[in-house]
Amino acid sequence: MTNSGRKLSDLASHLIIPDGIVKTRFPRIAKLAQIAGITYDPWQQGLLTLMYGLRKDGRYACGAGGLAASLPRQVGKTFTFGTAAFLDCLLTPGLKVLWTAHRSRTSDETFASMQTLAHDAKLARYVATIRRANGQQEIGFHNGSRILFGAREQGFGRGFDGIDQIVFDEAQILTERALDDMVPATNTAANPLIVMIGTPPKPGDPAEIFRDKRRTALAGADKDLLYVEFSAPRGSDLDNRETWASANPSYPQRTSETAIARMRAMLSDDSFRREALGIWDKTDIAHAIDPRQWEQAGVSRRRDGGAVSFAIDMPPDRASVAIGACMRYADKSAHVELARFESTGQNGVAWAVDWIAERWARTCSVVIDAQSPATVLVQDLKARGVRVTLTNSTDMGQACGRFVDMLRDGTLHHLQDQEALDIAVKGATKRNIGQSGAFGWNKRTADVDISPLVAITLALHGSCTTHRNPLETRRVIRLP
Structure with missing residues (x-):
């Protein structure tokens, strides 16, 4: 027939x-x-x-x-x-x-x-x-x-x-x-x-x-x-x-x-x-981040003594602003947490510029992905003297790879009981970037906001790649 x-x-x-x-x-x-x-x-x-x-x-x-x-x-x-x-x-x-x-x-x-x-x-x-x-x-x-x-x-x-x-x-x-x-x-x-x-x-x-x-x-x-x-x-x-x-x-x-x-x-x-054949690409719908590793990496409070970096992200619908923070230590380990997470409908976005600007003097880096709606904040941040690092898809692949590697190796910790961040981690899947095995974060379902995860990932990336350390004491050599 x-x-x-x-x-x-x-x-x-x-x-x-x-x-x-x-x-x-x-x-x-x-x-x-x-x-x-x-x-x-x-x-x-x-x-x-x-x-x-x-x-x-x-x-x-x-x-x-x-x-x-x-x-x-x-x-x-x-x-x-x-x-x-x-x-x-x-x-x-x-x-x-x-x-x-x-x-x-x-x-x-x-x-x-x-x-x-x-x-x-x-x-x-x-x-x-x-x-x-x-x-x-x-x-x-x-x-x-x-x-x-x-x-x-x-x-x-x-x-x-x-x-x-x-x-x-x-x-x-x-x-x-x-x-x-x-x-x-x-x-x-x-x-x-x-x-x-x-x-x-x-x-x-x-x-x-x-x-x-x-x-x-x-x-x-x-x-x-x-x-x-x-x-x-x-x-x-x-x-x-x-x-x-x-x-x-x-x-x-x-x-x-x-x-x-x-x-x-x-x-x-x-x-x-x-x-022509209606075949869906084979996708990995498993957890992008191992739930057991994430749970084991949780701490009740961060230890002091590290250098701080921040990153900002917004979801495609611009409904929220997430500021991720990373403290990196001399032993190359790091601690990440969600510093701020606010609804734009209730609080707008201007507060984020003020929040970052107040901390810039003691901050190693501020990162925003070039494809993020959060780039709307870049000019205002620059006007306040903040040096913003814009990342591309290659940087994102490196950032996500580093995040997973450090979590697996036990050198990355996060603050426990941050609901928005935990939801983002549970709701994240991987998306391929290019053909070399690099990947970025994607959301498992349409109603998941993964901007908190993106923000802490980029904050970690900034802390590992920046050459700025405002807390470092530099020796001044005076020329005769």
Whole structure:
């Protein structure tokens, strides 16, 4: 049997279904699709049946957890989800749908595809308006329903309310800030539905949200989450057409062999695995920092006699400021702790400049990573006479490596019972930096703030690399 005739359960490499589905709204959509000449393959019917699945109370079974779908390129996601949203608008008066992609180009392509539906002879009479203004693209229906399109990179989605459905396209580039901006728009909707569609993220993508959804689904930790993944088995022959078919349910009937072969010729092996075969990069989800080593390194108070360095970090959403401190001793051992950790919403950021400036005369180094939002403080610190060291990705790899090595060797200690720091350590994973084995810190789930860990890591790095020691007594030689 060809892929086009196979069921969702036969094709999906992972299918996690929410609890409590007793019926579904999809048959009404399917009936209208048939009238409009839209044909769904069995796997698409199965996916939409689950997406529109209802519990006894009439609410969507995945209404709380949402739908997350990890799909290869050229699988027909816009057709599947786009036509369903369009037809649902015809059936449900006053339905308001947001379709958002990370990039304008992707959003524009989806809007163009939807316009084709809107101009279809069987559907056009239901369409009231098509608004094409850049950044304000919209299809309006005579029954009051609307589909609005926009790019998250341009701030689309902020300030909306009463949204019934949100489709997050390019979910592998979905940031926590974008989610915070848009999800509350569904709070006043009677039965909201949130859909995330993406491909496996490439290194460097801000994919914490999408990764967390996948991790949660595979662990069976959210009974309200619908998760679907199409992917070839890891280690498959990249040139084998059966591998292509195992990953893409639309191949070869709807997605041609030429289309996949073009990607194979143009993309690297790693990119082809992600983009065409839906295979997620193998990641280390173990603790980045050994919990036993961290516990053993804890002390109730630091010993004096060392040279002090500081570092500042902020998370991507700029919600907090963390100042890490390191005291390094003559025997090359070191002590780290979280010196300050404050909410920017309550306390702003100016206090951090004052705090550091007051201590600069007795400080060996102040470090901020060049990619951190905390760089906003650099000019103000310099104006106060503070010499700031900016680190790059190479420095970060060295800093994290040194941190782990010293912790393992018993030459690094930390202050016990610092809750924010302990949470950051428990919630940290590793991310690769380059191809040489270097790594940096990453957060295990989207709601973890690892800035306290980054701050103490950079403070240790500064203490080990600086040549400044304001406490050192220097011998002055007077020339005759």
